[in-house]
Amino acid sequence: MFETIIEKIREHVTLSDDDAALLSTYLEVRKLRKNQLLVEPPYPANAEYFVVKGCLRHYFLDETGVEHTTAFAMEGWWMTDLQSFFTGAPSKYHVEALEEGEVIKLRRELKDEMFNKIPALNIYFRILYQNAIISQNERILNALSTTADERYLRFVKKYPALENRVPQYLIASYLGITPEFLSKVKTRIAAKKS
């Protein structure tokens, strides 16, 4: 039942079969329907979610009602509102399922005990968070210093799977531009290639 997550963890740290079995006792499987919310302000994000199947979106809903997509998560990725999860404060971001699918849920209140029982997981999660810092840093640099064309090209290169999986208006939202302009960017790039 938890093969996928254990396999994924073993890409980063060594985990004995006993540890793997013990880990399973801290996890829950959860089916998702399309558009289901896993985190919804202002309720605190009390769990982290590992995507087994499907696709999640992390977004901020501003005062004017506009959604700003800050991240996507596909199979093998973790996601939650980390700000809320770390601090216990009310969540400010939504986490939503874009497709029907399945996630593995790790509850906040179990995590410390789990870390004590399975120390290797400290390393695993530390690596995850380190990678988050690195990739967020790149994203800041891109957002502040490159044009929409460039950001779109890098997005397609980095996440080719997402390109045809999520609607264009969400990709536009992730890139910080309007859907209309993304459409123009795409036609411009297509014209250049020929």
Added chain:
Amino acid sequence: MFETIIEKIREHVTLSDDDAALLSTYLEVRKLRKNQLLVEPPYPANAEYFVVKGCLRHYFLDETGVEHTTAFAMEGWWMTDLQSFFTGAPSKYHVEALEEGEVIKLRRELKDEMFNKIPALNIYFRILYQNAIISQNERILNALSTTADERYLRFVKKYPALENRVPQYLIASYLGITPEFLSKVKTRIAAKKS
């Protein structure tokens, strides 16, 4: 000699006097002159730096020779090129002293041993990195969804001390705009207030 850093750590975790004394053995003081580089590509960032006095800047130098400022650090803050520090890979970012000052240096190769001897520091650094994730996430949202006026106002509100401490063209670079445009933003905002 290390009072400032120990005081700062004790804001987040409890640290016995013995631990504090032991910690000191892992640290080094380093004087900085203005414009001195602490991290310089492609040399790996082999230490983290705690600012005792002065101000640091984290920036990326692109292919066209333009510098993009990604972060500042003042007294009580840590800084390095985390991407390089975590992975050991060549650094891509510069870390530079903006003023003469003093930092405390923590070497990469000592960190694991230090964590073993003083477990409380695991928690401290975990909190630091969690905060980094949270604040970077906010910065991404701002960069992608707000105008330059708004970004400048938030910057001044969040870091009032920096406003009159670092040159405007570096703040512009941090906000992702040109110095010329920042100048116009400022006069526009000043006009509105009156």
Added chain:
DNA sequence: CGGTCTCTTGACGGAGTTCAAAGCTAGTGG
């Protein structure tokens, strides 16, 4: 004082937005 470095101001151009309308696609019910 002189020279360099920073900040300001203005004219112009390009990147991205807004609004509106039309075309396309996929799901849904008959």
Added chain:
DNA sequence: CCACTAGCTTTGAACTCCGTCAAGAGACCG
């Protein structure tokens, strides 16, 4: 299996935000 609808994408015109370039005004060292 078709027809309809609702939502997504494209296209275009006018507008705003921001960059580029160039020139001038301060400010800070020597």
